[in-house]
Amino acid sequence: MKLYDYLPSGNSYKVRLLLSYLGIDYTHVPIDIHKGETQTPAYLAMNPAGQIPLLQLGDGRTLAESNAILMFLAEDTPYCPVNHFDHAKVLQWMFWEQYRHEPAIAVARYISHYAPERKAELPALHEKGRAALAVMDAHLATTAFFAGSGPSAADISLYAYTHVADEGGFDLAEYPNVEAWCARMAEHPRHILITDIPA
Amino acid sequence: MKLYDYLPSGNSYKVRLLLSYLGIDYTHVPIDIHKGETQTPAYLAMNPAGQIPLLQLGDGRTLAESNAILMFLAEDTPYCPVNHFDHAKVLQWMFWEQYRHEPAIAVARYISHYAPERKAELPALHEKGRAALAVMDAHLATTAFFAGSGPSAADISLYAYTHVADEGGFDLAEYPNVEAWCARMAEHPRHILITDIPA
Numbered sequence: 045m046k047l048y049d050y051l052p053s054g055n056s057y058k059v060r061l062l063l064s065y066l067g068i069d070y071t072h073v074p075i076d077i078h079k080g081e082t083q084t085p086a087y088l089a090m091n092p093a094g095q096i097p098l099l100q101l102g103d104g105r106t107l108a109e110s111n112a113i114l115m116f117l118a119e120d121t122p123y124c125p126v127n128h129f130d131h132a133k134v135l136q137w138m139f140w141e142q143y144r145h146e147p148a149i150a151v152a153r154y155i156s157h158y159a160p161e162r163k164a165e166l167p168a169l170h171e172k173g174r175a176a177l178a179v180m181d182a183h184l185a186t187t188a189f190f191a192g193s194g195p196s197a198a199d200i201s202l203y204a205y206t207h208v209a210d211e212g213g214f215d216l217a218e219y220p221n222v223e224a225w226c227a228r229m230a231e232h233p234r235h236i237l238i239t240d241i242p243a
Numbered sequence: 244m245k246l247y248d249y250l251p252s253g254n255s256y257k258v259r260l261l262l263s264y265l266g267i268d269y270t271h272v273p274i275d276i277h278k279g280e281t282q283t284p285a286y287l288a289m290n291p292a293g294q295i296p297l298l299q300l301g302d303g304r305t306l307a308e309s310n311a312i313l314m315f316l317a318e319d320t321p322y323c324p325v326n327h328f329d330h331a332k333v334l335q336w337m338f339w340e341q342y343r344h345e346p347a348i349a350v351a352r353y354i355s356h357y358a359p360e361r362k363a364e365l366p367a368l369h370e371k372g373r374a375a376l377a378v379m380d381a382h383l384a385t386t387a388f389f390a391g392s393g394p395s396a397a398d399i400s401l402y403a404y405t406h407v408a409d410e411g412g413f414d415l416a417e418y419p420n421v422e423a424w425c426a427r428m429a430e431h432p433r434h435i436l437i438t439d440i441p442a
Contacts, residue, residue, distance in 0.1 A: 092378045093339060107331055109338040116331035132306055132315035135334075139308040140292060142342050179291045 046071045047242075048090070048098040052157070053077070054150055054204035055110040056097040057238045062117050062200050064236045072242035078158070111138040111201050118197040125192035133191035137198035145180075148173035150205045152212030170213060177209070177219045184221035188228065195229060203229045208238060245270045246441075247289070247297040251356070252276070253349055253403035254309040255296040256437045261316050261399050263435045271441035277357070310337040310400050317396040324391035332390035336397035344379075347372035349404045351411030369412060376408070376418045383420035387427065394428060402428045407437060 047063070047070050049056040063070055075081045075096050082094045091098045091108045099107045099116070107113050115135075118124035125131050152169040155162045180202065183190065190198040207226045209216060216223045229235070246262070246269050248255040262269055274280045274295050281293045290297045290307045298306045298315070306312055314334075317323035324330050351368040354361045379401065382389065389397040406425045408415060415422045428434070 092381060093343060101328075105328060107328070107335055109335045109342075111338050112331050112334035115334050116327070119327065119330075128315070128318065129300075129304060129306070131318075132311050135311035135314050136306055136308045139310050139338070139341055142338055143308075143346075144292060147342075147346070182291060 045102060046073050046100040048073045048075050048087075048096055048100065049242075050075050050077050050096045051241065052238070053096060054153075054208065054238065055095075055146070058110045058200055058204040059097045059099065059113050059117070060240075060242060061204070061236060062114055062123060062197065064234045065123065065200075065232060066117060066121060067234065068117070070242070110204075111142060111197070114138070114197040114201060122194060123197050123200065125196060127192070130192040130196075134196050134198040137190045138201045140179075141198075141201050144172075145176045145202065146205060148176055149209050149212060149214065152214070153205065153208060154212075156212050166213060173209070173212070173214055174218075177206070177214065177216075177222060180206070180225075181219040181221045184225050188225070195232065199225075199229060204238075244301060245272050245299040247272045247274050247286075247295055247299065248441075249274050249276050249295045250440065251437070252295060253352075253407065253437070254294075254345070257309045257399055257403040258296045258298065258312050258316070259439075259441060260403070260435060261313055261322060261396065263433045264322065264399075264431060265316060265320060266433065267316070269441070309403075310341060310396070313337070313396040313400060321393060322396050322399065324395060326391070329391040329395075333395050333397040336389045337400045339378075340397075340400045343371070344375045344401065345404060347375055348408050348411055348413065351413070352404065352407060353411075355411050365412060372408070372411070372413055373417075376405070376413065376415075376421060379405070379424075380418040380420045383424050387424070394431065398424075398428060403437075 047059060049072060051074065077096060081087060082096060088094055090106045093108055095108060097110055097113060099113045107116055125134060148169045152166055152173055155166060189195050190202060206222060246258060248271060250273065276295060280286060281295060287293055289305045292307055294307060296309055296312060298312045306315055324333060347368045351365055351372055354365060388394050389401060405421060
């Protein structure tokens with residue numbers, strides 16, 4: 045399979061991280077989102093939403109949305125609970141990630157790196173992002189991982205932008221349970237960094 | 244089971260619609276989001292995100308996020324494809340709904356109904372919402388439903404706010420494939436309206 049991917053993107057990193065955990069070989073196709081490479085007719089034919097990451101199967105079919113790709117890859121592996129309720133809880137946290145977490149924490153990081161002209165948006169994003177981190181911290185006070193008994197696709201999804209939240213102006217030291225969970229995630233024997241370039 | 248729910252909410256309607264399709268009896272617990280009823284300590288203990296809808300099982304466990312609730316209820320029914328790739332495509336469209344569709348189309352409707360002081364946000368929301376409707380219209384040019392061969396949880400998810408998009412200032416006549424799909428959705432023998440109060 046091929047992964048169309050932008051290395052600094054946390055949404056892309058989610059997929060690279062799970063592919064590494066699963067030991068799946070894939071072709072890495074770097075896409076530069078700043079050069080309009082997701083907005084070409086050829087790319088939009090593969091993903092009308094014009095976003096990375098995008099997974100392409102051997103038969104040419106494509107799958108978009110980082111969390112949908114995670115669930116596609118995680119099914120029937122230890123990263124997707126078999127229990128029906130735990131499975132739904134994984135999805136609950138992943139939908140929460142895309143609605144409450146990513147639009148604040150990832151966007152603050154994006155603006156800090158690439159869009160200084162949008163820095164007036166940062167105070168509102170920081171308020172929203174801190175609320176999200178507080179929800180995570182409260183949840184992790186009583187559980188080692190977000191759903192089920194070990195790291196799941198939900199943890200991978202939330203880890204991607206949380207562990208680099210400092211790049212958007214958040215201080216994870218204010219969320220000790222989140223910090224400890226980030227450390228647990230990084231202990232995985234097949235862990236990779238967001239900066240690691242796929243072979 | 245109990246559904247904590249706000250009748251005009253499209254996110255809540257998604258769940259009521261699927262419960263109706265499936266013929267599942269449930270207790271409807273109306274929550275008034277405008278009176279802070281999702282922000283009480285008792286409610287936040289059930290859902291730290293402070294949102295409706297919320298499904299509570301007979302044993303007291305709770306599940307949040309409308310699309311996670313849909314997938315929990317849809318599994319092993321005709322509304323969730325068995326095929327692994329189609330299943331992932333259902334999730335792709337549901338994550339897209341929460342990231343690209345709901346934050347524009349639902350928020351424009353909310354502002355139009357309840358928050359006139361935020362009307363300066365409408366032009367940007369209309370631009371974003373029209374882009375989302377155009378993606379749906381293009382997809383529906385070649386397929387009757389979003390993923391798989393019949394209506395799935397993805398269609399129910401997207402239908403909820405699309406069919407009332409006019410309340411937020413969108414004109415569905417500009418998207419004939421979307422309009423025809425809305426009509427197909429409403430043909431279901433167990434269809435209910437967003438205004439129908441559960442028994």
